[in-house]
Amino acid sequence: MLEIVFLGGGGGRWESITQVKGTGGFRIHSEDMNMHVDPGTGALVRMNQLEINPWKTDAIITTHCHPDHYTDAECLVEAMTKGMTKKQGILIGNNSVLNGNSKFEKGISTYHQSRVGERHILSPDDELNVKKWKLTATKTKHNDPETIGFKVETDDGVIGYTSDSEYIDSLIEDFDSVDFLIANVIRVKGQKVPGHMCSNDIIEIVNSMNKTPKMLTMYHMGMKMTDPDSEARYISKNIDIPVIPAKIGLKITMENKNCKFDYIKY
Numbered sequence: 001m002l003e004i005v006f007l008g009g010g011g012g013r014w015e016s017i018t019q020v021k022g023t024g025g026f027r028i029h030s031e032d033m034n035m036h037v038d039p040g041t042g043a044l045v046r047m048n049q050l051e052i053n054p055w056k057t058d059a060i061i062t063t064h065c066h067p068d069h070y071t072d073a074e075c076l077v078e079a080m081t082k083g084m085t086k087k088q089g090i091l092i093g094n095n096s097v098l099n100g101n102s103k104f105e106k107g108i109s110t111y112h113q114s115r116v117g118e119r120h121i122l123s124p125d126d127e128l129n130v131k132k133w134k135l136t137a138t139k140t141k142h143n144d145p146e147t148i149g150f151k152v153e154t155d156d157g158v159i160g161y162t163s164d165s166e167y168i169d170s171l172i173e174d175f176d177s178v179d180f181l182i183a184n185v186i187r188v189k190g191q192k193v194p195g196h197m198c199s200n201d202i203i204e205i206v207n208s209m210n211k212t213p214k215m216l217t218m219y220h221m222g223m224k225m226t227d228p229d230s231e232a233r234y235i236s237k238n239i240d241i242p243v244i245p246a247k248i249g250l251k252i253t254m255e256n257k258n259c260k261f262d263y264i265k266y
Contacts, residue, residue: 001254002030002156004180007046007262009228009246010221011186016041021221021228022248023068025213026182027052030154032053033131035059035160038131043072049266050249054079058089059130062107063163064147065096066142068220070107073097077112084115088215090130091116094137095123096146122148140165140173142195151178156255160213164192166208166227167201179257181206181213183252184220188231191224199235206239215259219246 005156008022016023022045028035034054046056054211057080080089091098091113097115098121100106113119120128122137123146131137131150138149139180142164149163149171157179162171164184175181183205189200206212219234221228226246236243242261244250249264 001253002028002154002205003053004028004159004182004252006217006219006246006248007043007050008040008248009219009221009250010188010223011068011184012222014223015044015221016071016221020223021246022046024072024248025069026219026246028152028159030083030156033058035061035130037061038063038163039072039076041071044075045074046112046248050264051266055082059092061092061135061150061186062094063149063161064094064142064144065100065104065107066144066164069164070091070097073108075113077108077116077226081115085110088117088118090118092122092135094144094146094148095121096144105147118168121203122150122238125242138162139168139170141168142166149174151175152178154254156254158261161250162197164196167198167202167204168251170204175205175213176209177211179214179256180259180262181216182219183216184219185218185231185235186222186225188225196220199231203221203235203238206241208251212239212241213253214257215242215244215261217244217246217250218253 007024010021160178
């Protein structure tokens with residue numbers, strides 16, 4: 001059994017500033033692995049609210065070099081390495097976060113990167129074994145051109161995460177047959193915006209798959225997504241699977257490829 005715990009459901013600069021929906025990323029917890037995905041602004045505060053121990057972090061993955069995806073990563077590295085006293089843990093990122101590029105300075109310092117046990121830079125289609133999990137980086141189209149999503153295969157099912165991307169055909173193939181899909185949907189139906197998806201985009205992607213997910217979570221919702229529950233119902237009606245909008249404390253439990261959801265009270 002594994003659990004996916006959301007430290008918010010918001011995305012974009014306005015949500016990072018206001019923290020209305022929370023931008024702390026999400027955690028994947030299993031018996032022998034605790035991974036933090038995209039620890040953006042407020043990740044440590046939300047973990048404290050939900051009574052999640054940051055010291056129990058085995059891996060961190062940052063998909064691109066935007067603040068709502070990496071700003072708390074250095075603090076998580078410090079927790080993962082027991083206050084930088086032990087060289088341990090796994091740090092995974094795209095090139096811009098870990099090296100920087102012509103558009104972005106690196107998001108995690110050389111010093112912090114030097115203290116982890118393993119450091120991996122992934123590009124689309126790269127594969128990586130993370131203990132018992134197999135992680136495959138996926139393609140995107142976003143403002144950071146080196147952004148990655150990923151698919152992770154576990155004993156309890158396959159999890160897909162689109163990260164930030166506008167609609168591209170490869171999203172259909174990359175996430176076909178995953179058991180649980182986390183889709184970054186920043187805008188409501190009919191409000192397309194460069195580099196991101198709106199509700200219509202994820203509907204088209206899921207309906208084009210040969211085998212659809214068992215459950216989908218809307219994540220990285222922007223300030224203009226004022227009624228996520230209503231938008232989730234609209235998407236669910238059009239793809240015929242449960243759609244759950246991410247909120248602080250949303251917990252997805254996966255076991256034997258089946259998904260159910262609950263909320264951590266705080």
